[in-house]
Amino acid sequence: MQVFILETSVFSGEVKYLQVIDENGNADPARFPNDIDDAKIAEMYKNMLYARAFDAKVLSLQRQGRAVTYAPLLGEEATQIGSASAMRKDDLFVPAFRQHGVYIVRGIPLEYMFIYWRGYEEGNAYPKNVGGTPIAVPVATQMPHAAGLAFAQRYAGKDAVVVAYVGDGGTSEGDFYEAMNFAGVWRAPLVIIIENNEWAISVPRKNQTASQTLAQKAFAAGIPCVQVDGNDVVAVYKATKEAIENAKYGPTVIECMTYRMGIHTTADDPTKYRPDADVEIWKARDPILRIRKYLEAKGLWNDELDKKTLDEHAKAIDAAVEKAEQFKEDPTVMFKHVYSFVPQVLQNELDDALKNNFWQGEEGGE
Amino acid sequence: MQINMVTALNSALELGMRENENVVLLGEDIGRDGGVFRVTDGLMDKFGEKRVIDTPLAESGIMGTAIGMAIGGLHPVPEAQFAGFMFLGFSQLVNHAARYRSRSRSTIQLPMVVRTPVSGGVRTLEHHSESPETYYAHMGGLIVVEPSTPYDAKGLMIKALRMNDPVIFLEPTKLYRLFKQEVPDEAYEVPIGKASVVREGSALTIVTYGTMVPVVKDVVAKKNLDAEIIDLRTINPLDEDAILASVKKTGRVVIAHEASLSFGVGAEISARIAEKAIFELDAPIVRVGSPSMPYPFPGYEKFYVPNALKVSQAIDKVMEA
Incomplete structure (x- = not known):
């Protein structure tokens, strides 16, 4: 709908969409990142499996009363593993409360996460080289911290970039806009990952904002943005990598289109508000499945390797649970x-x- | 009918919405999902999306738009999903909701009921267990209520929905489903600003509210004590008369709340007793509260939230003095 007839256009924006590997595991050679080899893709694939196994373990502990309320990452592995894998050693991250996969890629000793999810702050006292802040529960409140942390990197003359995570619901909060705006003004070395999983507990993305994309919110802060297939680990990797490289010129917003395949938290019952059929559609777009297809087609993966990897993960996870x-x-x-x-x-x-x-x-009592 | 606090609040909201077509509910997940604690369950089906609004995720926006709705003649009931998240809307509540009446010399009034679950003891995540009553009571201009029973919850909500003031309605999560009580089906009011003497006695006075009420009742029953228990129900304005009348009768006082001790509601009550009834006291006042630090993650909450033993020892201290 044209509301005002204007003589001159003073602004126009365009949000581009990036996908490298499609649902069937087919790669688009024109968009394939040139700094990535199949070994790296296999490593990201393994980390996605690891994150999913960790997730399942905490869920099962929670159901046994051995962990507190927990927000699972099921379905969002590519967004988390792809972005974290693009980070350099000294880069930092500021998560919301669902980014368990990011901690895993950054090498947190898993027992810290299990101690935290058992209900103890001691789990937040993980080694500094993990390079991330503890989870932030009040939605989007971590975003201004990320902008300030990015400012501090430049202030100290460091090259480090801050990667911050926020959900689709979080982009409605004032703190999200304020953080973007500050980072824009300061040209701070910040990459904002919007982990758009389509649901803020029971509220679907379409009821969250009338904005056509979440990425385009960056325009108002003068920040470049892109939308990527958040279930394509290579696309997320590529976009994050480029944003980190460009961070010396200022921030970038990356909207990752993914899907919360499970519950919001263990206290949530999605059958109240979400048809199961919607989840079925997204099962076909599973981020792990498509990379498995890609690797198998290249002869780089098979059932045996898969089993071996899963066994290794299970052992490491059990050992961490025991420590915790x-x-x-x-x-x-x-x-x-x-x-x-x-x-x-x-x-x-x-x-x-x-x-x-x-x-x-x-x-x-007595 | 025997119902719990969740059902009592749901019933009060439904009756309030039937009574006044300008009552609208707004908040995160309150509609389709029925609220994360199910307090608003079924109300969207009964009253439609126009009156039960699933909002975007933004607490300052929820509180701020509710203020605008109230200025515009509605009686909004904004919900903060948890008390810790409500702090994102704190500016709207203390800078505007608390002040609109006084700064407009009552030409603008804000009938609104701000609901939020409070307090802990139920092993939830960080920022889900706060007891924020002092922040809201301290400002002036905001009525602060906190029921401890299904009956009081329903009656206070009905009353709040008939008032022309902003009411901060604090709902103790731990008491939502702790017990059922006989509650009338129809609308009735529990007065705001009046404490309830839940047990009469002459040996000592225990002033409490919220999650500590059932704990105090249990301890008193086990000790077989002739204690007078006062459940404040309304924190601001404080029912000073009820407290002083009881203190004059007993001469001994314990004040118990879950919020941390320093600068809490207990300090206010203690100060008022000291000012107006210090010569009636036979022993120093003893306060019970959480340690003076932020609410911990669940592993440590059993060491943090005041328990029956702590209440019992406070009573002993006052009785032995």
């Missing part, structure tokens, strides 16, 4: 990490709790 279960909680620790020192008032509260054994009486 050996973790012993210590309530006095809580008091030591509120400030850089322990104020007297807080020390008194701790002494009081210890003296009166408050912690022994959790079942209550």
Whole structure:
């Protein structure tokens, strides 16, 4: 609908879409990134399997009461593994709350994640070289941090780029726009990955915004943007890699079109609002399936390799779970990490709790 | 009928919407999904998408548009999915909802009920277990209520929906389904600004609200104590008269809440007793609250949320003094 008839066009924008490997595993040679070989694709494939296995493990622990409420990544492996694989060693990431695959690619010792999902902040005290902040639960609130973190990289004369993650729902929050705007003004070395999985709990993407794409929100901040097939790990890799290379000139927004194949969290029941048939359509677009087809067609993968890989992952995951279960909680620790020192008032509260054994009486009463 | 707090609130919202066609609900996942705790379950089917609105994901937007709706003559009921997320809309509530009446000399009034689940003890994620009542009560201009029973929840909601003020309606997650109670089918009011004496007694006064009410009741029953238990129900405006009347009768006071101790509601109550009834006291006041630090992740919440033992020891301390 033409609302105003204008004499002069003062702005026009275009969002381009990138896919490299289609649902059947066929690669588009014209779009194939030149810095990637089949070994790298196989590595990303293995990491997608690893992330999915990790995900299934936490879900099963949660169902047994051995993990807290958890937001699974099922179906979103390519967006997470592709973008994280494009990061260089010193690059940093700022996740939302579903980016378990990013931590895995960045080499977090898995037991930290299991300790966190058992319900302990100690799981956030992972080695610094992982290069990421702990998950952020209040939606999009992490985005301004990412812009500030990117500013700080340049300030310190570092070459590092920050890769930040936000969901489709998160792009409705003020913090998302504010972060983009700041990063645009500062030309900060920031890559924003919009992990568009089509659902913000029960609200579908079409009810989230009247905007035709989420990527185009970048135009208002003066930032280049692209939309990619978020279930194509190579396309996500390529777009992120280019954005990181261009980060010295400023930020980029990448909208990854993926799909939340499972639940929002373990507290969610999608049958209330989402027809199962919708999920079936996306099963055919499974990010793991298509790379498997691609690798098999090249003779680089087979059932035997698949089984071997899955076994290795299962062993590593079980070992990490075991380590995590050996973790012993210590309530006095809580008091030591509120400030850089322990104020007297807080020390008194701790002494009081210890003296009166408050912690022994959790079942209550006399 | 015997119902839990979720059903009681659902019934109150339905009755309020039938009574006043300007009542509209808005929030994240409140419509099709019926709310993450099912408080608004079925209301979209009954009243349509015009009156039960699944909003975009933006808490400042939810609170801010609700304020605009109220200025425009509606009676909005915005929901923040969790109290921790409501802080994204905090500016709208304290900068505007709390002040519109006073700064317009009542030419603009904001009838609205802001709902959010509060407090912990149910092993949820970070930012899902906050007890934020002090923030909202401290400002002035916002009525803050927090029921502890299905009966009070329904009656307070009906009353809030008939008022011409912004009401922050705090719903303790842990009590949503903890127990059922006989609740009338029809609309009835529980007064706002009036505490409830849930147990009469003369040995000591225990002032409490929210998640701590059932804990306090249990401890008192087990100790076989002649305690007077006051459930505030409304945090702001505080029912000072009810507290002082009880203190004059008993001379001993324990104040118990789940929110962290420092600068909390207990401090306010304690100060008022000290100002107006200090010579009635036979023992120093004892407060029970969480440690003065942010709410922890679930592994540590059993060490953080005040438990029955902590309440029991506070009572002993006051009785032995």
